[in-house]
Amino acid sequence: MKFDIDFNVSYIKEKIENLAKFTDPNIPFTRIVFSEQFYDARNWLKKEFNSLNLEVSTDNAGNLIGSLKSNIKTEKVVILGSHIDTVPSGGRYDGIAGIVSSLCVMKHIIENDISLPFNLSIYDYLGEELNDWSISCVGSRGIAGLLTEEILNRQNSVGQVLKDEINKIGGNTKFLDKPLSIAKNIIACLELHIEQGKILEQKKINIGVVRSIPSISRFNVKVIGQAGHSGTILMDQRADALVASSEIITFVNKLALRLSQESNQHFVSTIGKITVSPNAAAIIPGKVEMTIDLRSSSKSSREQYIKELEEKIELMNKTGTCKIDMNNIAYAPFVEMDKELVKLFKDSANSCGLTNQIMDSGAGHDTAQLSRLVPAAMIFIPCKEGLSHCPEEHAEILDISKGTAVLLKMVENLAMLNRA
Numbered sequence: 001m002k003f004d005i006d007f008n009v010s011y012i013k014e015k016i017e018n019l020a021k022f023t024d025p026n027i028p029f030t031r032i033v034f035s036e037q038f039y040d041a042r043n044w045l046k047k048e049f050n051s052l053n054l055e056v057s058t059d060n061a062g063n064l065i066g067s068l069k070s071n072i073k074t075e076k077v078v079i080l081g082s083h084i085d086t087v088p089s090g091g092r093y094d095g096i097a098g099i100v101s102s103l104c105v106m107k108h109i110i111e112n113d114i115s116l117p118f119n120l121s122i123y124d125y126l127g128e129e130l131n132d133w134s135i136s137c138v139g140s141r142g143i144a145g146l147l148t149e150e151i152l153n154r155q156n157s158v159g160q161v162l163k164d165e166i167n168k169i170g171g172n173t174k175f176l177d178k179p180l181s182i183a184k185n186i187i188a189c190l191e192l193h194i195e196q197g198k199i200l201e202q203k204k205i206n207i208g209v210v211r212s213i214p215s216i217s218r219f220n221v222k223v224i225g226q227a228g229h230s231g232t233i234l235m236d237q238r239a240d241a242l243v244a245s246s247e248i249i250t251f252v253n254k255l256a257l258r259l260s261q262e263s264n265q266h267f268v269s270t271i272g273k274i275t276v277s278p279n280a281a282a283i284i285p286g287k288v289e290m291t292i293d294l295r296s297s298s299k300s301s302r303e304q305y306i307k308e309l310e311e312k313i314e315l316m317n318k319t320g321t322c323k324i325d326m327n328n329i330a331y332a333p334f335v336e337m338d339k340e341l342v343k344l345f346k347d348s349a350n351s352c353g354l355t356n357q358i359m360d361s362g363a364g365h366d367t368a369q370l371s372r373l374v375p376a377a378m379i380f381i382p383c384k385e386g387l388s389h390c391p392e393e394h395a396e397i398l399d400i401s402k403g404t405a406v407l408l409k410m411v412e413n414l415a416m417l418n419r420a
Ligand SMILES: [Zn+2]
Pocket: 083, 094, 095, 128, 193
């Protein structure tokens, strides 16, 4: 079956441009989960599903679904999915490329009357990006039964409770205490995503076939010093919380660099969020809160990192003037993609005549949550200079199109394997 790249390119371009319009106009491209723009974009997607005559529904976890029923009677399902929410001031491709390529595959299958031995669904997984409730991958965690009572009852900065928002968008959080019933019927969850790194672009490779997704840990660090007059308190009389914090920031950066070199596996750590109180020019900082983000494909390096960081904080608490507390606030384990699906993705890329390589993801994805329970796998396509989670994020439409061809081939290969 020949895939019409020309049609594909114009279709993908149009849909990506359509979705880019649903943004906070002052901070492009911003479409935070549950925001007005997010609701508008979901309505747009519903219309796209309707125009393909798909069965449209929202599951208990708030995922928006467009389904094509198989001609044969079956409960089995192959899921194509990604997400349409963005980070604040994010890009036009993260998640979106996956949704648009899924629409494209679905359209091709319908227009060419390709019969499948399973139902085929497109999922817009709810709230993939880290949100104001300090949780990412809400919808995919929901499918896998990983949204705990504690998570569902979290309040965001303006007092909204997460479960209320999920219910408002069409979910039903009463049924999220275990995996959704669809899970047992899933043959495969497949996702196309931009790489968000530089490897494919630099090596001029079309497709990255993802083998694993690193563990993600987040720690909240509170540094309590003593605020005071910046003119009158002498240098040796201070408990400056920001100065103590800067020591931790530098320590974390050097530690992560060393462990990444030692382990030779994916290992990165970042302090990207910090609040200083009272944050005034003439006051010694009395309190700092910061979030450490740690991603590791190596269990032993992760353990070593935590051990050394705890020792450092203990030492600072003993010898310094500030009181430091560290708490683990989030953890998603290291996961491997389904080995059979990884192989099939590689075969699919090869039969499309596209260069490809097996690789590890640096970022977390819905597929990581799903693969804890069901067979799941994903592919990456190149993006410009590895830029992502910023307005400059860019992927060539032709590259998305090539990835789409692999996604279609993958569905066809699964159809062949699952035919009785
Ligand atoms: Zn994404």
